[in-house]
Amino acid sequence: MHDKREEELGQIRIERPFYEHKQLREDFQYEKPKRPNAAREWKENLRIKKVFIGFFPILDWLGKYNWKKDLFYDIISGITVAIMHIPQGMAYAMLGNVAPVVGIYMAFFPVLIYLFFGTSRHNSLGTFSVACLMTGKAVIQHSDPAYFDSSGNSSDTEPTGYSPIQVATAVTFVVAIVHFIMFVLRLGIVSALLSETLVSGFTTGAAIQVLVSQIKDLLGLSIPRFKGYFVNVYTLVAVFEEIGNVNVAALIISFVTITISALNNDYLKPIIAKRSPFPFPMELVAVVVGTLVSKYCNLSEQYGVNVVGYIAVGLPSPAPPPFALLSDVIVDGITIAIVSYTITLSMALIFAQKLDYEVDANQEAFAMSLSNFFGSFFSCMPVCTSLSRSLIQQVVGGVTQLASVVSCLLLLVVLLWIGPFFEQLPKAVLASVIVVALKGMLRQVLEFWKFWKLSKMDAVVWMGTFLTVAFVSIDIGLLCGICLSLASIFILSFRPxxxxxxxxxxxxxxxxxxxxxxxxxxxxxxxxxxxxxxxxxxxxxxxxxxxxxxxxNPQKEVVYRAKLAKYLEMAEETKPPTKTLNKLERVQNKVxxxxxxxxxxxxxxxxxxxxxxxxxxxxxxxxxxxxxxxxxxxxxxxxxxxxxxxxxxxxxxxxxxxxxxxxxxxxxxxxxxxxxxxxxxxxxxx
The missing domain is CATH 3.30.750.24 (STAS domain)
Structure with missing residues (x-):
């Protein structure tokens, strides 16, 4: 029966008269679509209920929340993510050249705002290595050098200029403004400028930047912090010049931490994942053990190991960012805003597609704008979604952003009482945590061969972005990547x-x-x-x-036919010259x-x-x-x-x-x- 049906379908014929386009329009009543009435559309969008739910997505999913079924999973997810926030927050705050406690602030204040205004139910907002590194570049560039000594630690010299946290909050405020402009102008589509190829090359190059920036803490070296372009090159040169002054204790701490963490990720974590949905918090264990060993072995005084130092207790007092500095950090702010928004929206879309719910790109820009705006008044760097934390939040069973509430409550306990415990934590431990977390990003180097096989043009975009980010500068690298992507589109349009x-x-x-x-x-x-x-x-x-x-070629064809007519006329003569007959034959071949x-x-x-x-x-x-x-x-x-x-x-x-x-x-x-x-x-x- 099935074969017979297929045979019948294969023999179907459609008979109709053939049309010219004008006749088609007349016969089938063509009418050009009318433009939508802007006033009516605006009025429709201004309905109170629609606006209220649109600006507060929490009202949409909270009304459908299954408290008996979903709350347990959100609590477990929140606890797991909070445990990840502590070591990651402190480590990535170092990338931003600010106090480690700032990383905890970023996992508390902005996250509470995103809870109400974000449309993604699984994004874990807070610190992210690339965004923090880009902020750290601005901090070094614009803060008073007196805040740092040659090793990058806090200096005893009385500073007179901007402090690192002031620069960081100024950048955060600019990022908030850029995100708000994107929301007002409906520029969520701007993330389309960052193709998969560009993002891969950019994040891989940024991973190299992060890795090089941590070498001094891994080896316990005291080298100056460099500004401007080619920072990685200058840093590597300085490391080789100081290689004879490696702190053996810091090197041992780094080696042990990296080795155990890597073995955990490659061997222990897969085994635990088969038996338990909850990942083993190796990073937190490394931080706690490192702190205890440093404290009771007095590593700072006896072996000269650099430690985190003073950690403030309690919540920071609200303070506005230095508005006079905004014009100086506007380029950094725009770059960070585009990168953080693209990463956040990409993760949101992945989870929305996987779990069958919708994400509003422009509302995400609004949510990030408010989160960064609020964070800029509470000592926060620009926030971004973390790939690893978001994935854990979803895999563990998190259903909604209520998991963030649980996470924030646990972090509040850390801020109010537990923070000073980590004052003796060696910086080598945090640097090791960062390096181990970079493994996935560094392995993206292999993607270059995939792009090379698929498209040589994409491979050029990847390599150009990677090299510029890794060795010149992150913001220049992003600009270079966008220019190469647009150039590739332009070139491909010339190859129809x-x-x-x-x-x-x-x-x-x-x-x-x-x-x-x-x-x-x-x-x-x-x-x-x-x-x-x-x-x-x-x-x-x-x-x-x-x-x-x-x-x-019509122009040449006209000439050939004119010549042919001329030679044919000459050929009609009695006994035409051989030369004329040869020309006639040649022209006939061309016509x-x-x-x-x-x-x-x-x-x-x-x-x-x-x-x-x-x-x-x-x-x-x-x-x-x-x-x-x-x-x-x-x-x-x-x-x-x-x-x-x-x-x-x-x-x-x-x-x-x-x-x-x-x-x-x-x-x-x-x-x-x-x-x-x-x-x-x-x-x-x-």
Whole structure:
């Protein structure tokens, strides 16, 4: 029965008259779509309920929350994420060149704001290595050097300029402003500028930046902090110059911490994952054990190991960022805003697709704007979604952002009472935690070969972004990556796919004759397929490819035919010279008499501008002078409207003959050939 049904489907035929585009519009009542009424749409969007739920997504999912079923999983998820926040927050705060406790602040204040305004139910906001490193660059650039000694620790010299946390909060405030502008202007689509290739190269290069920045703490070296471009290069040179002064105790601590953490990630964690949904908190264990060993062995005084130092107890007092500094950090703020928003939105979309709920890109920008704005008054750096924490929050069973409430409550206990416990924590332990966390990002180097195999252009974008980020600067690297991505799009637009189409026998399929052996060209008809836009920049490419594939240059063909007529007239003489006969033969070989009709398949033409229309008109007229009619097929409505709009008078005289499909154009041409063979004057009814 099934085979019979397939046989019947294979024999279905659709019979209809062939149409020209004008006739199609008349017969099927074409009407140009009206633009939406902006006032009515705005009024619709301003409905109180819609606005309230739109600005406070928590009201949407909280009303559907299953307190008996979901609360337990959110509590477990919140506890797990809070345990991850402590070591990661302290470690990544070091990347920002601010006090370790700032990382805990970032996991508390902004997260509470995101709870109410964010649309993702699984994003774990807080510290992220790339965002913190980019902020740290601005901190070093604009804070008073007196706040740091040569080793990067707090200095005893009385500073007079901006403190590191003031610079960090100024950057956070700028990031909040940029996110708010993105929300107002509905620029959530700006994240599309950061392709998968660019993000991979950027994050891999940033991982190299992070790794190099931690070498001094891993080895216990005292080297200056560098500003500007090529910081990694200068840092590596300084490390090699000071390599003889390595602190052996710090090196041992780093080696032990990295080794145990790596073994845990590669061997112990998979085993535990099979038996328990809760990951083993190796990072927290390393931090606690490192603190205890440092405290009771007095590593700081006896062996000169750098430790975290003073940690403030309680919550920070609200204070506005230094507004006079905003203009100086605006470039850093814009760069961090784009990167943090892209990473946050990408993670939100991944979880939304996986768990079947919706995420609003513009509302995410608004949520991040408020989170950073609030955080800038409470000693926070710009926040970003962490890939690892978000994944853990979802895998452990977290259902909604109520898990963040549980996490914040536990972190509040740390801020109020437990914080001073970590004052003797060696910086080498935190540096080791960062390095182990970079493994996944560093392994992205292997993705270069994947991009190389898929597209050489993507590989160039990846490598250019990676090298610039890793060795020049993060912000310059991001700009370089965006420019390379846009350049690749621009270059690819100059390489449109063009081919000649042939018909598959007894079907209305028209396929590339070079790719499909069953597709054969129709005698006397050339079907030229063009994929891309036809504009002022690509019009020459369109014309050159058309002439190359069709095999006729109308300008030269006119000259050849004129010469042929001249030599034929001379050949009619009695006994024409041999020289004339030779010229006649050569010109006859150049003249193309096989082509009787040219069909332009516009099914993949996305856009045409006035320059393209002018070129097309000129091309059609040049072929028409050779008695070769040119028909346009499968033209999109916006393209057809542009053709008729640019030259209405020409179109009214049937200048652009357009058909809704290639088959219609071919059918019309063959009927025309058949009729013209019977009579010199024939009317073909559409």
């Amino acid at each position: 796919y063009t081919c000649l189409l042939g018909q598959v026998k007894d079907t209305d399929f028209y396929l590339d004759v070079k790719r499909y052996k069953s597709a054969k060209e129709i005698d006397g008809i050339k079907i030229f397929h063009y994929s891309g836009g036809i504009n002022f920049a690509t019009k020459t490419i369109f014309k050159d490819d058309l002439i190359r594939l069709v095999g006729i 193309n008499t096989d082509l009787r009709c040219l069909v332009l398949d516009f099914s993949s033409v996305s856009y045409i501008d006035p320059s393209g229309v002018t070129m097309l008109k000129s091309t059609i007229e040049s072929f028409t002078k050779l008695d070769i009619p040119v028909y346009i097929a499968s033209c999109k409505e916006p393209v057809y409207e542009m053709l008729t709009k640019c030259d209405p008078e020409y179109c009214s005289k049937a200048g652009f003959r357009s058909f809704p499909s290639v088959h219609d154009a071919v059918h019309y041409s063959t009927e025309l050939f058949r009729s013209s063979s019977k009579s010199s004057i024939t009317t073909v009814r559409l």
